[in-house]
Amino acid sequence: MAKPALLTVDDDPEVLQAVGRDLQSKYGGRFRVLRADSGASALAALKQLQLRNQPVALFLVDQRMPQMSGVEFLEQALPLFPEAKRVLLTAYADTDAAIRAINSVRTDYYLLKPWDPPEERLYPVLDDLLDDWLANHKPPFEGIRVVGNRWSPQSHRVKDFLARQQVPYQWLDLEIQPEAQHLLNAAGDDQAHLPLVVFADGSRLAQPTNAEIAEKLGLRTRAERPFYDLIIVGGGPAGLAAAVYGASEGLSTVMVERQAPGGQAGSSSRIENYLGFPVGLSGADLARRAVAQARRFGVEILSPQEVTGIRIEPPYRVVTLADGSEVSCHALLIATGVSYRKLEVAGAEALTGAGVYYGAAQSEALACSNEAVFIVGGANSAGQAAVYFARYAKQVTMLVRGESLTASMSQYLIEQIAQTENIVVRTRTSVTAVKGESNLEAITVHDDATGETQTLPANSLFILIGAAPNTDWLAGVVERDERGFILAGPDLMRDRRRPRGWTLDRDPFLLETSVPGIFVAGDVRCKSVKRVASGVGEGSIAVQFIHQYLSKVGT
Incomplete structure (x- = not known):
């Protein structure tokens, strides 16, 4: 795991060198000490750290800098690393500004220059702040991050590809997680170029094909010999x-x-x-x-x-x-x-990847938490999917054309399904239409036994029928x-x-x-x-x- 960063910012080269030296001497074994000579260069460095998902534990920033003051820098840095501790370096004449910054940017402390000797005037303050940060810090995910929209077929394709290749990744939904927007801003991209795949080294691909991801991951796609x-x-x-x-x-x-x-x-x-x-x-x-x-x-x-x-x-x-x-x-x-055979009903093709999925699509399981999930099919693969999604979904409804599961499913699965309270099996039932604008919103089902047709609200429909x-x-x-x-x-x-x-x-x-x-x-x-x-x-x-x-x- 990468060391958390301590970032010090000062436009005075001598001060910057001195504070960097003191930080390295005391904390270099546990933290990575970074220096920047301006707020602009410091923000650029922070964006790179964010792309690499490397944490920042402390900002130690000079208040009086040209172009961008310490407080102005912290105002822009906080959205990137909101958990980092914040310390202002000030001259005696700037103490009023430093005190006001406690309210404006929630600074944790301010230090007067000079801080010699550091053993008395610097380290005790930073020790306390860093101990507090470490106590509450959750190590970031180290690996690939995917920024996208749940209802985007392209995002689903990328997630499904990584999952099938057994490559760990973190999914960040732009509509739910603020971190997704921060990462998108750091990358300099916009929502028109989603999904965005960010790799551990900070490199990224916008709207990548599976082949482009494979090449970046080092997967082999060309034969070594003829x-x-x-x-x-x-x-x-x-x-x-x-x-x-x-x-x-x-x-x-x-x-x-x-x-x-x-x-x-x-x-x-x-x-x-x-x-x-x-x-x-x-x-x-x-x-x-x-x-x-x-x-x-x-x-x-x-x-x-x-x-x-x-x-x-x-x-x-x-x-x-x-x-x-x-x-x-x-x-x-x-x-x-x-x-799996295609579901040949109205609306299914347009909503594939946006609520309509072929196969178990385990990459979508967490998104289905506390929702109603529908599974079309009555063979073992459908039964396994039903048991799996029942861990997350509020209710799983299996839609089976046959009269029972016994003709196409193993007995052990039938028993598991019967013992799972939030799985409902509807036999002699088929889907006749799926509906929605940008994503699945409802399905129409027909019950052959009663002749009844119903339209049911639905966000996720997993299709596991036949063999083509x-x-x-x-x-x-x-x-x-x-x-x-x-x-x-x-x-x-x-x-x-x-x-x-x-x-x-x-x-x-x-x-x-x-x-x-x-x-x-x-x-x-x-x-x-x-x-x-x-x-x-x-x-x-x-x-x-x-x-x-x-x-x-x-x-």
């Missing part, structure tokens, strides 16, 4: 498992993930039926452990990065990335998982079913005939697609079991088939 034994597209449980097994068994491996490692499972608030974790673990914990394990074996992880195309150049498979670069490999595994594979970029490359899920193994065989264009004298392996050397694992595969453990199992099994494929093509 060729790998195995390229894995997708960083969910299936992709991470394949990466661990592939790299641990000697394959040079790169994994490309368009959002953050962990995939949809990584946003799960609690997974309680995963083997080996009797008290459960969060999706973020699972992703973090898996990423650490993969990197230990030398897996290269590109995130955020996206594969936009594949072409076959026998015996290689070449992938094109979103930045235009290309990487080739002997074997390719597609483990892109699925996304993101495989349009694979059109014309591998065979898919009518919904876009990738066909593999026996599902490719029709009347015992191999898929069209198949070039090898054998049937496709269990997890091999219609193109030899391109494999699939996890939720994106047709007829897969949509569970974390199943994805992990398929990812690890796929590596065994990849080894068999590589042994036959002579690599």
